[in-house]
Amino acid sequence: MRLFYHPAQMGHAPERELHNGDWVPFAESPDRLAQILAVCGGGEEARDHGMAPLEAVHDPDYLAFLRAAHDEWLAAGRQGDAIGYGFPIVRRRKLQFERIDAKLGAWSMDAATPIAAGTWDAAYWSAQAALSALDAIAAGDRHAFALCRPPGHHAGADYMGGYCFINNVAVAARAASAMGLGPVAILDVDYHHGNGTQDIFYEDGEVFFASIHADPVTDYPFYWGHADEQGEGSGEGTTLNLPLPRGTDWHGYQGALDQALEAIVGWGARLIVVSFGADTFEDDPISSFALQTKDFSRMARRIHATGLPALIVMEGGYAVSALGNNVAAFLGGFDV
Numbered sequence: 001m002r003l004f005y006h007p008a009q010m011g012h013a014p015e016r017e018l019h020n021g022d023w024v025p026f027a028e029s030p031d032r033l034a035q036i037l038a039v040c041g042g043g044e045e046a047r048d049h050g051m052a053p054l055e056a057v058h059d060p061d062y063l064a065f066l067r068a069a070h071d072e073w074l075a076a077g078r079q080g081d082a083i084g085y086g087f088p089i090v091r092r093r094k095l096q097f098e099r100i101d102a103k104l105g106a107w108s109m110d111a112a113t114p115i116a117a118g119t120w121d122a123a124y125w126s127a128q129a130a131l132s133a134l135d136a137i138a139a140g141d142r143h144a145f146a147l148c149r150p151p152g153h154h155a156g157a158d159y160m161g162g163y164c165f166i167n168n169v170a171v172a173a174r175a176a177s178a179m180g181l182g183p184v185a186i187l188d189v190d191y192h193h194g195n196g197t198q199d200i201f202y203e204d205g206e207v208f209f210a211s212i213h214a215d216p217v218t219d220y221p222f223y224w225g226h227a228d229e230q231g232e233g234s235g236e237g238t239t240l241n242l243p244l245p246r247g248t249d250w251h252g253y254q255g256a257l258d259q260a261l262e263a264i265v266g267w268g269a270r271l272i273v274v275s276f277g278a279d280t281f282e283d284d285p286i287s288s289f290a291l292q293t294k295d296f297s298r299m300a301r302r303i304h305a306t307g308l309p310a311l312i313v314m315e316g317g318y319a320v321s322a323l324g325n326n327v328a329a330f331l332g333g334f335d336v
């Protein structure tokens with residue numbers, strides 16, 4: 001299977017994040033990408049598709065903010081990573097913000113998503129990796145892997161969050177629809193609910209969104225991913241949430257996976273875009289499922305068994321020393 005990435009993705013390297021009231025080393029480190037690349041034996045450099053496919057998902061003003069944010073942070077006399085502290089949850093609307101602190105809060109859903117000097121370039125090229133892998137599918141490959149980092153599924157049309165800035169899966173899914181490769185279904189198997197992806201397609205019946213994740217009653221992102229969220233308007237019934245309890249192992253996981261795949265096939269999808277997080281792994285430091293390395297192969301084989309082409313987009317996974325093997329196990333499950 002072809003793998004796509006770009007060296008600029010290594011340039012996103014915030015020092016720390018806020019975790020349970022303390023500053024701790026940033027979990028979504030560049031080492032993640034290096035580990036995966038080392039185990040997979042390298043990959044191909046992503047091709048530049050420009051801003052248009054990103055603007056098909058995101059507010060151009062949000063993208064302009066992201067691009068300038070760290071420079072504005074430095075210009076305000078700050079050091080280190082840019083991060084906000086105030087969030088306009090009441091009657092949120094677009095004002096002419098001047099202070100970088102106001103902007104950081106207005107375009108974010110949390111304080112878990114620091115912006116460093118290389119963040120814009122990394123996020124831009126992460127999305128380009130997804131688009132480049134999509135090109136391989138369009139050219140006839142049954143499967144392709146986008147080694148995206150930073151990840152994307154918590155980012156909405158006009159906000160960052162959960163280590164995510166540009167929603168790579170949403171960018172690829174929109175582009176795939178526009179290329180006539182649809183109907184497109186997104187299968188999100190990251191440990192955390194893909195709230196940004198869900199939000200982007202919530203009222204869009206053209207893209208089906210199914211997510212298997214830790215119950216938001218106990219886990220981030222808390223406010224979304226509950227089973228009663230099923231889409232609205234023309235997207236009514238095209239969102240499927242399957243929350244599972246902490247401690248879930250393969251025995252508890254497989255039924256939800258089968259249910260999601262049945263729904264995707266039954267809906268008439270012709271392409272599956274997978275938000276693949278390896279943070280469902282038993283030793284993940286910030287998550288609480290109990291999947292083993294071999295379970296990622298099983299997961300992939302079931303997706304493969306639908307007979308649909310699959311574009312695999314990297315999301316989370318923070319047990320860095322095992323990450324390469326977990327990704328390789330997943331990708332290997334498609335080579336049958």
Ligand code: Q9C
Nearest residue numbers: 019112151162163220315316
């Ligand atoms: N440490 C992905 O897996 N953590 N994002 C909240 C507490 C955020 C995970 C702060 C976890 C985001 C793509």
Ligand code: ZN
Nearest residue numbers: 190191192316
């Ligand atoms: Zn995750």
